[in-house]
Amino acid sequence: MSKAEVISVRPAWQQELAQAIRSPIELGERLGLPESWVNAHSRARELFPLMVTRHFVGLMEKGNIADPLLRQVMPSNEEYLEQEDFVTDPLVEQDNTTPGLLHKYHSRVLVILRGGCAINCRYCFRRHFPYSEHHFGRQQRSELLAYIQADTNINEVILSGGDPLLATDTQLSQLLTELESLPQLKRIRIHSRLPVVLPERLTPALAKRLGDSRLQAILVLHANHPREIAAELQQALVAWAQAGVTLFNQSVLLRGVNDNAQVLAALSEELFAAKVLPYYLHQLDKVKGASHFAVTDAEALTIGEQLRALLPGFLVPRLVREVAGEPSKTPLELTLK
Ligand code: SF4
Incomplete structure (x- = not known):
């Protein structure tokens, strides 16, 4: 050939x-x-x-x-701007002893399934992450299954990266089959920005596989601006929702991109038209090289207030910050007390 x-x-x-x-x-x-x-x-x-x-x-x-x-x-x-509090590992993930696996949250385990992405976002909190040390191959897959079985508190697996949708449909289906065999698991969650930059990645075959799974399947999209929700993406998302996949979105609040309530309100409307619920609006993780994207906490809270005035409650994403070592995302107002 x-x-x-x-x-x-x-x-x-x-x-x-x-x-x-x-x-x-x-x-x-x-x-x-x-x-x-x-x-x-x-x-x-x-x-x-x-x-x-x-x-x-x-x-x-x-x-x-x-x-x-x-x-x-x-x-x-x-x-190139140096800022003391902007560091290479803002969420203190890189000392993790089990390569490819992050157990940050009580009932959920996060798997770095793929090291690459289909887009390099300049503000990415993992822009310095040593992906080469976190290869997820056959051995890591067995270790993951053993790890989950050894901790019955775990009921959800989050596929992250890089971007987990860089794995093929066959690879994802094989992993899903193995996870389905663990009775303690209830959900599988995929965190991905890939559909936003390659809408064709939302294949009907993968939607069917996930929708038919005994595990509840969730796709958490990462879109930051209403213009990212192209017509092709909207159609594919609606098809995934119809196949039985629950759809959420998380955004990062970024100066010069979406630091404006009107823009974020338009994003929520576009998402909901594609059957996606806006879920989180993240304050920027302080990663070295991205300080020019930072929005102050005071500005972020004002934008959050304006959003609440513009949108029904179910379309207002939760304004949060990820705090290293905390067992869940923290509402921004609680990080200021
Ligand atoms: S797609 Fe996600 S993980 Fe990849 S560079 Fe962008 S923010 Fe980072």
Whole structure:
């Protein structure tokens, strides 16, 4: 079989992923951005590589260097700013003794299923995470199952990353079969930004597999701006909901992206039209290189108040902060006492 034939049998989402843009110059040319501006910022990709899918670029406004979607992926000189409290491991995850597995919460265990993503978000709290030390292979899968069986408090497995939807449908189905065999488990949760940047990843086959599972299946999407909910994504999400997958969204509050109640209200409306409930609005985790995205707590609380005035309660995401070592997310107001 020729290489071209091998490529042609890959699912559409993998083919699209293989064409992701990694060069600031190419990104700038596609969007008609000033060359001098692109050159001034592109060096920061040495801190964290640029990667973005063509689909996501297609949602950006041409010629706009302040576009909120572009800001999430374009390297910036501001990433060199040193701030004492912005560190490489803000949630203190990297000393974990069981590679690929984080047991932060009482009844839930989090698995780093895949180290990569389909987009590199500049504000990512795991931008310095040593994924190469957290490979999740056959051995880690057996260890995970043994770990869960040894702790009967665990009733939910969260697949995280990187992005767990980089695993193929077959790989996910195999893991699901193993998890289904553990009677203590009730739920499987997938945290993913991948559908936002590659809507084709929401395959009907995976929706059916998850919807038919004895475990309740939950997809927690990560979308930050209403323009990220493209028509293709909305259709795919509705199909996943109809297959029986419960859908939530979490966003990160980001300066210059969504630090505005009107924008967040529009995002909640778009999500709900796609059968997704807005769940969390996170204060930024203080990761080194992302301080220019920070919104002050006072501003965040004001935005939260404005959102409550604009939306019915069920469309208002909970404003939270992840505090290292805490057994759950903490409502922002409680972190200020
Ligand atoms: S998709 Fe999620 S894990 Fe990946 S870079 Fe973006 S925020 Fe980080």
